[in-house]
Amino acid sequence: MPDERFLIVGLGNPGPRYAGTRHNAGFFVVEELARRTGGSFKAHKGRADVVEGRLAGESVILAKPKSYMNESGGPIVAVSRFYKIPVERIVLVHDELDLPYGALRLKRGGGEGGHNGLKSTTAALGSKEYARVRFGIGRPPGRQDPADYVLREFAAAERKELAFFVDRAADAAEAIIAKGLDAAQNEFNS
Template sequence: MYIIVGLGNPGDKYEKTRHNVGFNVIDLLAKEYSIDVSKIKHKALIGEGRVGTEKVILVKPMTYMNLSGESVADICNYYNIDLENLIVIYDDIDLDVGKIRIRKKGSGGTHNGMRSIIKCLGSNEFPRVRVGISKPKNGQDLADFVLSRFSKEDEKSLQESFENSVAAVDCAIRNDLDLAMNRYNMK
């Protein structure tokens, strides 16, 4: 079984913002696998389905970004999964729009959602897909930047990164994480 978590903030106010790219990827995965992500459980919207022979739970925490760990830890404990079968998808300012990076483990860096998850799980040893949102320009406040929307010029690259994220998650589940990293970290 795999638990796939996309990070974001609930509510229309945050829809299509840089900080919600994890939610966007979960929405695409839900569409790809015909999984309805609407059940409220574990402080999250969840949906259950299958990818090949694997049971998959898609998750959008409703705790707001900075408390994402509460929801993720609750789900992981409930299903008693190995952390190698948890994949977290989130925004990364250190990658340009259009780029993704898959890692087996790592720190939360400056990302409060990831720091919350690592703290609540007591481990940073779980896979993640980082989706590039670029850095703020001209001294723009980081919080304002991540809560801003993408420009029209970024839309094509952004969509490609979402599609590559979906393909990478699919590859990790159907094959393995190393193959997904080899295929999609170069793009």
């Protein structure tokens, strides 16, 4: 029987080299959610760090894959199978180039837009029917390569607002599990 828990996964790259980068926006959000549960991440055999806790009155598993972004799907599938969480109860939080910095869009399914973490997740799950919290990081300036841009740290001006935007994205993830995707979209899609 499938579990009634939710799995909230933040996408990012492991290790200190990537810690403050735009591509790790998903990690920042699940770290904030972990803080709200009062839990701390522990290594899981599914190649992810996980926290088990409660948010918005619901039982949740928070996860940060220990693989690089383009291989996120394997750990996500391993954790979801271990906890018997169906794809419809998975919420993925990720950086999004196609949204202005700090903007949020919540959705279920759809394309991957060139995002290697989403491509890997969709391929591994065999489904696009997971919910997404898309965290806007904006487009690179000038002719900067997007692959280079996402692996750079947030600019000083961006860092001033980062905690606010991370907090809002964490609120959006909580709203999905508390009220459902439609209600959360009405509240947070900006």
